[in-house]
Amino acid sequence: MLADAKFEIEQVLVRYCHAVDRCDLETLKSVFWPDAIADYGMGAIDAHAFAEGLIPSLLSMRLTQHFVSNLMVQFNDDVTVAQVQSYCAAFHMVGEEGALTEMEVGGRYLDRMEKRDGEWRIADRQYVMDWNRNGPATALWGQGLYAQLSRRGARAPDDPYYGFVAKD
Numbered sequence: 001m002l003a004d005a006k007f008e009i010e011q012v013l014v015r016y017c018h019a020v021d022r023c024d025l026e027t028l029k030s031v032f033w034p035d036a037i038a039d040y041g042m043g044a045i046d047a048h049a050f051a052e053g054l055i056p057s058l059l060s061m062r063l064t065q066h067f068v069s070n071l072m073v074q075f076n077d078d079v080t081v082a083q084v085q086s087y088c089a090a091f092h093m094v095g096e097e098g099a100l101t102e103m104e105v106g107g108r109y110l111d112r113m114e115k116r117d118g119e120w121r122i123a124d125r126q127y128v129m130d131w132n133r134n135g136p137a138t139a140l141w142g143q144g145l146y147a148q149l150s151r152r153g154a155r156a157p158d159d160p161y162y163g164f165v166a167k168d
Contacts, residue, residue, distance in 0.1 A: 005082070006073050008120045009113055013086055016122075017066040024156040025055050033114065033121045040127040047125065062093040062100065063153065068109070082120075084111040093137055100137035106130050 012031050019028035028051045032038070036047035058064060070087040085108055092103040112124040140146050153159055 001079060002075065005075065005079050005115070005120070006071070008115075009073060009082060009084055010068075010071060012113065012120050012122065013068045013071070013084075013109070013111075017068060018161075020054070020058065020066050021064050021153070022156040022159050022161065023055050023058050025051060027156075028055070031122055032125075033116065033123050036121070036123050036125070038122075038125045040125075041129065047122065059155065060094075062095070064090060064092045065153075066090045080115045081123075082111075082113045082115075084113055085109070086111070093139065095137075100139070102135055102137045102139075104133045106132070 015027060016031045018024070019031065029048050032047035032051065034048065037044045038047040038050040039045070040050070067089045068086045069089075070085075072085045074083045075081070087106070087108055089104070089106045092105070093100055094103060095101050107127055107129040110126040110128060111122050113120050114123040151160055156162060
């Protein structure tokens, strides 16, 4: 039972990363309960309002990629509430061609997750930034081996993922 709950919680966090990187607002909102609170360090706000404000900001970036790992999960007695710490690392490329900047950020999500009607979602989130690194972009898109790799990530619904899952 605990292993199943931990897996379900991990899937919520993975869906969050996917939604942020693909700028998929519907999926992003689905990881938070409608009454959830999010505090990324600028004060606590309604999580759905946060999601709605985040997508335009992300769309102004060239690309992002988020990762979660190192989950520590503590459940209440009836396994309906969990305190979850997960490490996160995120890569962002911002700016215009010829003046691109790479931003990397490492931190942790401190989430209180609740299981309601058989489903886990985030009820309260706090973000803790542990480190960041910024510098000129070093990406090579059209050179060497990279020139042969034509399938690239995109925002929803143009990302290859959406065609991949629709095939079933």
